[in-house]
Amino acid sequence: xxxxxxxSLLFLFIIGVGLFVKAxxxxxxxxxxxxxxxxxxxxxxxxxxxxxxxxxxxxxxxxAIVIALPxxxxxxxxxxxxxxxxxRQWFNPVIDLLSGIPPVIYGIWGVLTIVPFISNILAxxxxxxxxxxxxxxxxxxxxxxxxxxxxxxxxxxxxxxxKEMREASLSLGATKWQTIKKVVLRKSISGLIAATVLAISRxxxxxxxxLMVCGNTPLVPHSLFDSxxxxxxxxxxxxxxxxxxxxxxxxxMLAAFLLFMIIIFFNALSRFILVQIEKRYHE
Amino acid sequence: MxxxxxxxxxxxxxxxxxxxxxxxxxxxxSVLKRGLPSLSWDMITKIPSGGFYLGKEGGIVNAxxxxxxxxxxxxxxxxxxxxxxxMFINFxxxxxxxxxxxxxxxxxxxxxxxxxxxxAFGFTIMIYFGIKASLLGGMITIAMLIMPIxxxxxxxxxxxxxxELVEATLSLGATRYEMVKVMIRQLMPGITTAVLLAIxxxxxxxxxVLFTAGYSDNIPAxxxxxxxxxxxxxxxxxxxxxxxxxxxxxxxALILTIIILILSFSARYFSKKLSKHKV
Numbered sequence: 001x002x003x004x005x006x007x008s009l010l011f012l013f014i015i016g017v018g019l020f021v022k023a024x025x026x027x028x029x030x031x032x033x034x035x036x037x038x039x040x041x042x043x044x045x046x047x048x049x050x051x052x053x054x055x056x057x058x059x060x061x062x063x064a065i066v067i068a069l070p071x072x073x074x075x076x077x078x079x080x081x082x083x084x085x086x087x088r089q090w091f092n093p094v095i096d097l098l099s100g101i102p103p104v105i106y107g108i109w110g111v112l113t114i115v116p117f118i119s120n121i122l123a124x125x126x127x128x129x130x131x132x133x134x135x136x137x138x139x140x141x142x143x144x145x146x147x148x149x150x151x152x153x154x155x156x157x158x159x160x161x162x163k164e165m166r167e168a169s170l171s172l173g174a175t176k177w178q179t180i181k182k183v184v185l186r187k188s189i190s191g192l193i194a195a196t197v198l199a200i201s202r203x204x205x206x207x208x209x210x211l212m213v214c215g216n217t218p219l220v221p222h223s224l225f226d227s228x229x230x231x232x233x234x235x236x237x238x239x240x241x242x243x244x245x246x247x248x249x250x251x252x253m254l255a256a257f258l259l260f261m262i263i264i265f266f267n268a269l270s271r272f273i274l275v276q277i278e279k280r281y282h283e
Numbered sequence: 284m285x286x287x288x289x290x291x292x293x294x295x296x297x298x299x300x301x302x303x304x305x306x307x308x309x310x311x312x313s314v315l316k317r318g319l320p321s322l323s324w325d326m327i328t329k330i331p332s333g334g335f336y337l338g339k340e341g342g343i344v345n346a347x348x349x350x351x352x353x354x355x356x357x358x359x360x361x362x363x364x365x366x367x368x369x370m371f372i373n374f375x376x377x378x379x380x381x382x383x384x385x386x387x388x389x390x391x392x393x394x395x396x397x398x399x400x401x402x403a404f405g406f407t408i409m410i411y412f413g414i415k416a417s418l419l420g421g422m423i424t425i426a427m428l429i430m431p432i433x434x435x436x437x438x439x440x441x442x443x444x445x446x447e448l449v450e451a452t453l454s455l456g457a458t459r460y461e462m463v464k465v466m467i468r469q470l471m472p473g474i475t476t477a478v479l480l481a482i483x484x485x486x487x488x489x490x491x492v493l494f495t496a497g498y499s500d501n502i503p504a505x506x507x508x509x510x511x512x513x514x515x516x517x518x519x520x521x522x523x524x525x526x527x528x529x530x531x532x533x534x535x536a537l538i539l540t541i542i543i544l545i546l547s548f549s550a551r552y553f554s555k556k557l558s559k560h561k562v
Contacts, residue, residue, distance in 0.1 A: 205397020
């Protein structure tokens with residue numbers, strides 16, 4: 001049992017090293033900074049510029065967070081502070097289900113509803129033509145996928161704030177809303193940031209759903225109605241088929257390694273904050 | 284004035300909560316609406332025939348059974364590791380052990396690692412050991428994906444076991460190992476819920492099995508054969524230019540959604556049962 005536990009501790013390390021070793025060949029050829037800042041993706045000529053993929057990932061995630069954060073925050077406040085216990089019990093399965101729906105189903109939903117909506121109704125108001133498979137579609141689908149995660153962490157953070165604090169504020173004559181604003185939100189700000197960071201890292205790594213709705217063209221997107229090509233989609237679309245081309249595998253493994261490191265960092269950061277919060281109020 | 288602000292925000296809160304509920308219903312409705320017309324008995328009882336991907340007869344029982352095989356193998360494999368780990372960090376180590384905390388922390392982080400990274404990593408291990416894309420490869424990769432889920436949710440209930448119960452068992456002369464066996468029994472509803480959650484996550488994930496399990500029109504007969512899976516069946520069929528095949532993708536999506544709904548509700552049922560027995 002001790003062995004298993006120690007082994008599992010090493011697991012994170014093993015994944016990181018495994019991916020890195022596979023990515024070494026391309027790092028021998030080119031400097032990391034050149035790879036990250038170049039926009040040229042021509043595997044046949046040996047050019048691997050990650051910029052379009054990195055920017056795509058960034059834009060899609062940004063849109064998802066901008067949509068998801070206010071909705072999730074308002075809902076979490078409602079669920080913890082205002083809603084009756086009946087509504088709360090009734091709403092829990094909704095969150096569970098949303099987080100349980102597989103990515104591929106979200107993708108199908110995006111293809112069936114969001115993509116045609118953008119291409120037929122929204123895009124013609126702003127640009128001449130858009131297929132609908134866009135940055136915006138990816139962002140919307142992704143936002144729905146991260147909402148349950150944000151809500152479940154935020155409600156936990158709000159619950160961790162002692163009842164006495166709320167009562168103290170109320171007894172001083174503050175209204176309920178003032179108490180929420182000045183006490184609950186202020187006290188839980190670090191937890192809310194942790195929840196957001198966690199959601200960002202979830203959004204970074206989401207693959208299939210985004211791949212299905214964002215068009216997959218390796219160019220830097222210039223508007224919401226351009227198609228894009230995030231890093232995970234790049235790996236999913238090309239890995240396994242490209243073993244014959246020199247450095248292609250190494251390039252994709254580098255993408256996986258970068259993704260892994262960013263997500264590990266974000267996760268470690270927010271989990272650390274959350275552990276601290278739990279400690280502060282429960283010891 | 285203050286009241287107005289509060290009311291505006293309260294309105295916004297109820298609005299966003301109902302929006303989220305609405306989106307869930309919208310997703311279920313759109314999958315149901317497009318999937319139901321193409322759903323037939325053949326879909327879930329037949330394997331793809333010769334011209335299946337041009338719109339001819341056949342079904343996706345290969346993918347359904349493939350997914351079931353994959354997930355059963357993955358859960359068993361993963362449980363073999365996660366139960367000893369949870370028991371160890373809860374009942375062998377001291378309450379505030381450093382190792383236990385580090386271990387929990389690392390599983391929290393592993394939980395956040397995206398499935399595509401597990402897929403890519405799984406594939407490199409398979410190349411290293413010379414395993415081709417197969418049922419076995421898929422099982423191993425899904426096992427890695429669901430292990431953090433199993434450990435985290437079993438650990439959550441294991442932490443709630445009252446210390447008195449542990450002490451009472453030990454004071455009756457049980458060894459630590461016998462005590463752990465008693466605890467596993469005590470934790471059974473929690474383990475069941477965790478397994479159901481893990482199945483839900485594992486069965487619907489496409490990115491892990493994309494490189495590691497392969498795809499086949501036949502039902503896999505051994506561990507070394509490639510296995511089809513439901514999410515990939517949906518994904519590949521949707522990519523087809525033939526409309527009938529696309530419609531089948533929607534029907535397959537409906538099948539997967541129904542499986543997920545059943546899993547989700549039974550997980551709720553078991554966790555309710557669990558809280559009833561809480562000491």
